[in-house]
Amino acid sequence: MSxxxxxxxxxxxxxxxxxxxxxxxxxxxxxxxxxxVMVLPSEAHNSRVPVDSGYIRYLREQSREWLTEASTHLGADVASKLHIRYAESYAEGLIDAAHEFDSQLIVVGAAGGGLPRRPRVGSVANELLHSSDVPVALAPAGSREIPASQGVTRITACVGTRPGADVQLEAATLLARVTHAPLRLVSLVPIDLPAGLDEHLAELTSATHAESVLAEAHRALPEGVEASVETATGSTIEDAVQALDWHRGELVLVGSSRLAAPRRLFLGSTAAKMLRELPVPMIVVPRTTHGTASK
Known part of the structure; x- marks a missing residue:
């Protein structure tokens, strides 16, 4: 990866x-x-549309001030640039910017009013999570309280049995490598299995799948990345998420729903349920990606 x-x-x-x-x-x-990136309405950049020029000028100047103020919160060791872009929608502007800068990840905040450490998906995040061809990370409320020096303490990839897991696993492995974080693979098989399946058969299937996932991961892992595997347990996704241990500086990767078009995100029901319970940021990876998994 570059x-x-x-x-x-x-x-x-x-x-x-x-x-x-x-x-x-x-x-x-x-x-x-x-x-x-700050995204402004496209009419603010279109002289053919009759708008209040004074307001547009104020909006641009205020956006520059906000960006300048934001830059004071960034570490001196992190290369950064500030941009104002114009688009019909905020999500569209961010996706276009990701393409423009050849970015591997888009990060947005949770909507206002969410519980600390629990993401609440607002309209911008919702649009991104259903349309982006670049992985999207959702920052839970309170993320600003974790210092940059905390780093990334672990990458967790939640792996089921459905198509697309290989892309997600590759993205998780690459992210673990570049952030120097250990990789944890969590098997969701017990919750992914059909309702009514014999309990002992479910446990056997889960254990077998977990072993195969770890074996596949070890074959694909670059040198220097350590990996472990766990099986999520619980009668529901919510129970399983609550039963797992989570590090303060952890990141979770999930794949797009099988309903997603190629190179697009679509937040499936399992990921949506996880999102409501996760105390750490979630990254959703498209079935095939513009960025991370294709590098």
Whole structure:
């Protein structure tokens, strides 16, 4: 992988501060670069549309001030650039920016009002999680309280039996390598299995799958990346997430739903349920990606 380049969707509020802090922490661990982006409505850049020129001028100047203020919270060792972009929607602007800068990750904050450490998906994140061809990280409320020096303490990849797990595993492995973090593979088989399946058969299937996942991962792992495997247990996704242990500086990777179009995200029901319970940031990886998994 070339240098990890991250697009941060910045807004001058707590969610924007959370996104900036998470992106800064990942970039610090990976010695990567940040592209801090504020997206303004496209009419602010279109002289043919009759708008209040005074307001547009104020909006641009205020956005520059916000970006400058945001840059003071970034580590001196992290390469960063500040950008204003124009688009029909905030999500569209961030995806276009990720393409422009050849970024491997887009980071956005949770919507306002979420519980600390629990992501609450707002309209921007929701649009990204259903349309991006670049992996998207959602920073939970309170992410700004974790210092960049914490680094990335572990990468957890939640692996089921459905198609697309290989892309997700590759993305997790690459991210673990560049952030110098251990890799944990969590098998979701017990919860992925059909309802009514014999309990002992479910346990056997889960154990067999966990072993095969670890064996496959070890074959694919580059030198220097350690890996462990666990089986999620619980009658529901929510129970399983709560039963697992989580590090303060951890990141979780999940794959897109099988309903996702190639090179696009689609947040499936399993990932959506996990998101409501996770105390750490989640990264959703497209079935095939523009960035991380294709490097």
């Amino acid at each position: 240098e990890l380049r991250i697009v941060v969707g910045y807004t001058a509020n707590e969610a924007g501060a959370d996104a900036l802090a998470l992106a800064n922490r990942i970039a610090t661990a990976a010695e990567g670069a940040l592209e801090v």
